[in-house]
Structure formats: structure tokens, C-alpha cells
Amino acid sequence: MPNISDRVKHFIDEHQLFTHPQTLVVGVSGGADSVCLLHLLDSLSEHYWLRLHVAHLNHRLRGPEAEADARYVQILARQLKLPCTISAADVRSYQAEHSLSPELAARQVRYAFLADVARSVGAERVAVGHTADDQVETVAIHWLRGSGLAGLRGMRSAAPIFRLAEADVPDLEGYGAESGVTAQGPLLLVVRPLLALWRRETEAYCRHFDLKPRSDSSNDDLSLRRNRVRHQLIPALEGYNPEFKENVWRASLTYAAEYDYLEAQVDALWSRLATVGDGVVRLDGEVWHETPLALQPYCLRRAVLTIVGHVEGLERVHIDAALGANGPARARMSLPHGLVMMREPDGFVVGLRDKLEQRLRALDRSFAPQLASPAPLLIEPPARVMLPFGWQARFTWASPPANPAAVGSFEAYLDVSAFSPPFILRGRLPGERIAPLGLHGQSKTLQDIMVDAKIATHLRANWPLLVVTDPELGEQPLWVVGLTVSELARVTMQSERVLHARLSNS
Template sequence: MPSFVNKVKNTIKKYNLFSENDKVIVAVSGGADSVALLFLLFSLKEEYNLELFVAHFNHQIRGEEAEADVLFVRRIAQQLTLPFIVKKRDVPAYAKRRKLSLEEAARDLRYKFLEEAAKKKGATKIALGHNKDDQIETVLMRLLRGGGSQGLGGMSPKRIIANGANIVRPLIETSRKEILDFLKQKKIKFREDSSNRETVYLRNRVRHRLLPYLERYNPRIGQILFNTAENLREENEYLEEIAKKAFSQVSQPPTTFSKGSRQGRKVVGGKKVILSLNKLTRFHLAIQKRLLRLAIKEAKGDTRQIAYQHWQSLNGLINKNKKNLFLDLPQLRIQKEYDRIVFVKAGKGKRR
């Protein structure tokens, strides 16, 4: 069995996570996973000629404990003589203002901070400490909430973001036990997040209750879920590539338009995405769904709050023989106009 370091190096090679001379933002919370990631990348620094930056985000959720995390990570950065980037934001206030769960708000602000840090430092990679167990838990959580092949494929080992940098997960094929064993062997200290034991969070309930229960039926359930996610992710990535190529065939160039009102709902100035219905329906349903998702993301900016029932409503709109129909989805209006379907970002207003 390969050592911890060699196993991670195999993952790096398999997914081409790093290139020579990469500038890397390493997200370090102070917990076992991120600390192990930092020390491992530091050990590979010369081999890959990496320039590392330690980044820490204070969510202002855990009071003095969170402040202690900042000091702990700062000391590690100083120990390794690496640049330290830190930012704090009031996540609970942001969650309340945006009507998000605490977990969603924390993720939003954390990723925004990391992307800003990457842009400021000219970094090509943002390294995160998600491990194999995190992947298994993520797949189960998405299954419970409802998800297609994209969601059930779990977290991607490598994903490009808006500014051209890549989010990379070198520990994604490494178990939590292997990480803890590595830290123990190297006598590396880390911080324990007390919130990881609180079952108010879905992930913790999945970790401490659901997975142990499922292991009664199959002790290898974690590995099976991990393998399934990998297969779904690979197939989805292939279908996504086909859909992206097909999108240029079925869409008209995006246009902009002024703010105004259409049938009682405010329309926000921005992109207007148009698809040809005749061309759209020539594709297999699996590609059609991906084309519609791409159109929604292009117009709205993301696919958040778009649930299964919304996809059913959209499918019904497309298949009706009537013309000049419209459908209001969260922050989006979809209009069927003869042989085309139009996607427009919309503000808050009366649902129809």
C-alpha cells in the first residue's frame, strides 16, 4: 500500500492538479485536513516548484474559539515562512440578510474570499482539504436532498472558476483516518472544531448517525458510494462537454436589455438567453436538460433554488402546443415565443 504522501502524489498526477511554478492559495482552517494538506504541499514545494500562500477565513460563528484558530494558523504560516492571508466576516448576519442557511452563507463567503485572494496574488490554484470521507458524506447529503448525476458525482478533484484559477482537492482520495495517522506520525498539531460534533448540521448527522447505520447493511457502503460518485462524475463531465458544444448550435448570441416590467414582474437588466426549440428538441433528453441548465445559468448566474418541480414545469412549457406562454422560476422568467424559448433574469415579484 502506498504511503500517505505517495497516495496524494498519485491523485495529483491522476487529475493533473498542479503544474510547475503554480502559485497556490492553501485554504487552512486549522483542522486536521487542511493542516495536513498544508504540510504535505510544503513538502512537495521544491518538487513542483510551488509558491504557497496560507489563507484563513474567520466565519465569526464560534467566538473565542474562532479567534484561537486564526492565531494557530498564523503561527503555522510563520513556522513555514509562508505569506498569511486572513479575513473575517459576520456569516450569521449575512445568512439572515440573504435568507440562507448558516452552511450556505459560510460556503459563499469563504469561496468568495479564496477567489479574491487568488486574484490578488495571481494564484493559479486554490487547494482545499476535502477528503474521501467528505466526498462520501457529500454524495449522501445530495441524495437525501435530491440531485441528478451532476450532484451525485460529488466534489470534483479539479474545477475551474471565474478568474481562470482552479480549485483543486489533493486529498479527495485519502481517508480521514489516513490523514490523522499522517499527522500523528509527523507529530503535527491541529485544531478541533467543536461544531463538528453538533448534530444540528446535516453533514454531522450523516457522519455520526446515517453512515454508521448503513454500514450495518454493507460495511463497504462508503467505498461503494465513492466509486459510484466517480463513475457518475466522469460520465457527467463527458455529457457536459457535448452539451457545451451543442449550446452554440441551439442558442442565439446573448443580448442585453433595459430594466422594465413584463406582465407584473420586474425584469432585471442583464443577459437575455434565447434557444431554438426546433434545434433543442432534436437532442437526446439528457442533453436537452443540460442545455436548459446552461441557459438558466447563463441568464441567472447560477442554478440555485431551481428544484425538480421547476424542471417539470419547464418541460411542460416546452411540450405544450400553445405559443406565447411564460413561466416564473426563482429569479428567472422563461418565455415561450413561437419557435424559441427566452430566459430572462427577474427580480422579486408576483409569482404567476
């Protein structure tokens, strides 16, 4: 079929999929798409100086049907006089071991197999038979997940995966999610020469050449998300617009161009923005604040890609939460793959949790007041006390504040008319309680107050409290610094003796 062959050749040339003589692994399942791909590439192999090697993996999910697929591919390769590697993998065991969906488990094992074959035959690239229909389905799935441009652009005509020795690996290629470079090995590209062809065209091609491709019964299994999108969602949307698939396919090209432009902008500023260490990327705050909002999510994606080599599992919801798109940005947030993003006074740090653990503790303490130890310090106002990590506490006599709403987080006005100095600055005691303002005399444990305020566990023991001694009640906390004031110290305009306590970090 000259028209299909010419269109595929044009697509290959436009995207420069084959620029020099090389060995090319062709993934062939036995279905119409991959059979069409193999037959077309065989007819074009002399033109592009390609040495084709056929690869087929039996996922052991469909019993005799899958075994028949493998025999079909082996016979087809023999007819075309092409070398062929056929293997099998226990995808169900891999799925159970790694708690994955059936689709994701099969995909991970399949790409690991293709990468192994490529390495064994010295190939730089692997060709797979994804079509325009697959592209539309991928974009629809990403749209349902709330993806940004990175997902809505769909699959790339060429995208990197890794040369892998084992199947026990992360989902590196992610069926459209691109991967990056890590120390795991030299890059291997997966190429998709049929992305401009529709499935109906690959089926017509196979009929024209009497190739008799296999039919995969699992493609009708509606328990799989992609099949529901293919057989239910897309036909329903075509009921609203018969050109739905063509429109989505064209839109994916636009999204891809926009994504590439944004990635180029990240390239241009990355050397000024990022400092890369062992499992850690630091983003400079000054450069970050100069970075357009539209570009910041792509900078965060680049940081994750730099550390773990891929962005599989990093969703738009993670990026929006980390950057505060739907509310206040958090000082520290967990990301997929054991990563943590945290704010520093002069920027951000993204890194593997174990690499950042000591840094996290030091950073927490620089932002949170801490005593050198829980032991008591006696306070005779006016007084100043130096605390670790640049913090200091000041205690002075004052009048009731004219505007209580303007009182800062780490300061308090306390009515101490009923108490006499010295006051005590110390850490909490086991089971200690306070009656916070606004609870009408009801008390809470300091443990509950700190948990509710999301104070990190390792900060609680040395969190400062201002305590007084009552002749009848004993020691009573008046102020849990930065968190709450006791009802015992409520200030009114009639208060006769007011202590102004303030902590600051120089």
C-alpha cells in the same frame, strides 16, 4: 508517510491540478484535513514549483475556540516559513441579511475571502482540504435533494470560482456545484488534492508528523444538516453495507464521467441550439426537438449558467417542472435567481425577468386573444372581425355540433334563439358575472373565472367576451372566449338558432 504522499501526488498528476510554476493559496481551518493538505503541499512544493500562501478565516461563530484556531494556523505557517493571511468575518450578520442557512452563509463568505486573498497575491488557484469522506457526504446530501448527475458526481477535483472584491456575493462554488464564467472577473480555480484520501488517513498523517490539528466543536452540532448526514445517516447505512462509503465514492467517479460526456454533447450542439443575448438565452425549437430527452436538462442548466454564471439553487425539481417531466410543461415558469423560462411558437427563452418583461407581454398576447380596447364591437352574423396580434374572430349560423367534445378551446356553439343581433364583442365590466355551464345556474364573477384560469393580470381587461342584450336583464355575457359558456346559451339538439363563434390566430 510515503504511501499517502505518493497517492496524493498521483491524484494531482492524474487530474493535472498543477501544470506550471504558480502561487497557490491554501485554505487552512486548523483541522486535520486542511493541516494535512498544507503539510503535504509544502513537501511537494519544490516538485510542482509551488509558492504557497496560507489563508485562514475566523467566521466569528465559536468565540475563543475560533481565535485559538487562528493562532494555531499562524504558528503552523511560521514553522513552515510560509506567508499567511488571517482575517475574520461576521457570518451571522451576513446570514441574517441574506436569509441563508448557517452553512451556506459561512461557505459564501469563506470562498469570497479565499478569492480575495488569491487576487491579492496573484494566485490562479486555491487549494482546499476536502476528502473522500466529504465527497460521500456531499453526494448523500445531493441524493436526498433528488439531484441528477450534476449533484451525484459530487465535488470536482478542480472547479472554477471567481475573483471577488466583496463577501456580499452569491454562493459561487456551492460546495460541489460548479460555477461558470461571467463578467464578474477572470476565473479562479479551487482544487481538491485530497479527494482520494479518507479522513482517517489525514488524521493518521497528522499524528505521524505530530502536527496536533485543532478540533472544531461545531462539527458535532446536529442542528447542521451535514453533521447529521455524517454522524447519523452514513453510519446507519454502513450498518446495511460496511462498504457503503467506498461504494458511493466510486459511484461518484462514474457519475462524473457520465456528466462530463453529456456536457461534451451539449458543447457540440450549443452553437446550433442557443442564441445568447443580454441576460437572455433563446433555445431553437427545431434543434430542441432533435435533442435527446436525457440531454435536455443539461441544456437548460447551460442556459442558466450562461446567464447568471452559476447554477447554485437550480434543483432537479425546477428542471423537471420546466420541461414537463412530471406533467404538462407550463408555458411560463419561474426559475431561481430571478429567471423565467417561457415557451415560444418556435422554441424556448430563458432570461432575467426584467429583460423579458416586454417580451413576455408580447408573447402572452400572441398566444391569447385580445381586443384592441375594451370598447364594444357590434357583430351581425355572418361576420369576421380582425383582432390584434394576428387573431381573427368569425361568427356564422350553424347546426348544433354532432360531437361537442371536438369543439376547440377558442370556439363555441351558442343557442341565441332568445336573443336578436347585433351581438357585442367587448371586454369585461367591473363586477360582471356569468352563469357557467355545469354550475346549475350559479354565477361567478369574470374576475374569478380569469384568476382560476390563470389569465395574466395585464391580459384581463381586453380579454374578449361575446355579449347579448336582454330586454329585462340588460347585457349578458354568453361566452368568455376560451374559458366558459353561459348557461343562457346552452345548446341542445332542439336548439333552433345556433351561433358558431370561433377565434383563431393566423
